[in-house]
Amino acid sequence: MDFSKYTDMALTYASEYGFKIIVAIFIFAIGKMIIKRLTALSKKLMIKAKVDLTLVEFLESIIYFILLIVVILASLNTLGINTTSFLAIFGAAGLAVGLALKDSLSNIGAAVLIIIFRPFKVGDTIEAAGTTGTVKDINLFSTIIEPVDKRIIIVPNSSIIGGNITNFSRRTERRVEHVFGIGYDDDLKLAKETLMQIIKDDERVLDEPTPLVAVGELGDNSVNFTFRAWTTTEDYWDVHFDMLEKVKLAFDEKGISIPYPQMDIHTNKIES
Secondary structure, eight states, X not given: OOHHHHHHHHHHHHHHHHHHHHHHHHHHHHHHHHHHHHHHHHHXXXXXXXXXXXXXXXXXXXXXXXXXXXXXXXXXXXXXXXXXXXXXXXXXXXXXXXXXXXXXXXXXXXXXHHHHHOSOXXXXXXXXXXXXXXXXXXXXXXXXXXXXXXXXXXXXXXXXXXXXXXXXXXXXXXXXXXXXXXXXXXXXXXXXXXXXXXXHHOTTSOSSSOOEEEEEEEOXXXXXXXXXXXXXXXXXXXXXXXXXXXHHHHHHHTTOOOOOOOOOOOOOOOOO
């Protein structure tokens, strides 16, 4: 048997494909180095442009993954492998993964919207998706909210974007608003002066916008005053609760009644 013929063929294939393998490895190695530098540069530029860090990390991963696929396909193409079929496989796999993870992907999309449009940020007090509390963290899948009782509530980002968002921290000032009722037999002017004096005596209440005390309604059982005072967002809850206590104590001191629902029951005595 003539082994020299097979040896020559093996050497021919080895020299031909060996060179291609070396070139493919070289392309992959150099390409990976370039990818790392490009992603690092893009991250640096985004941070310099003051893009939110969560979005920076997300975009950095996407850029790296896409460029890495391009380098891998270029390396395979150097080996003479038809990459068209690989693109079709990647497309089909991407579609399958997208359908399987549509809820997770919707949360990621919602996270991007939150980060770009910034309806709230970490540290803000918000009401969203039926939850009220302080935002502790925003990640790609959920927003962590801490209510006043220090629970931790994990809310999917898609649920937040899909509904109304109330941001209590966006403004530096908030309005404390109450309704106080007095009896029809009580001194209306004295009650109004008392309410206004309570506002003036509290240093946390702002002069502008101007506070308001006015008769808002002649109710069935009481004359109802609309009570409005502006304060800083930080002092809002303290002022909110303190005003309730101060009004009750002041009304008691000055003999002003606060009506409450009453029911009169009349009985008829049946003679036996």
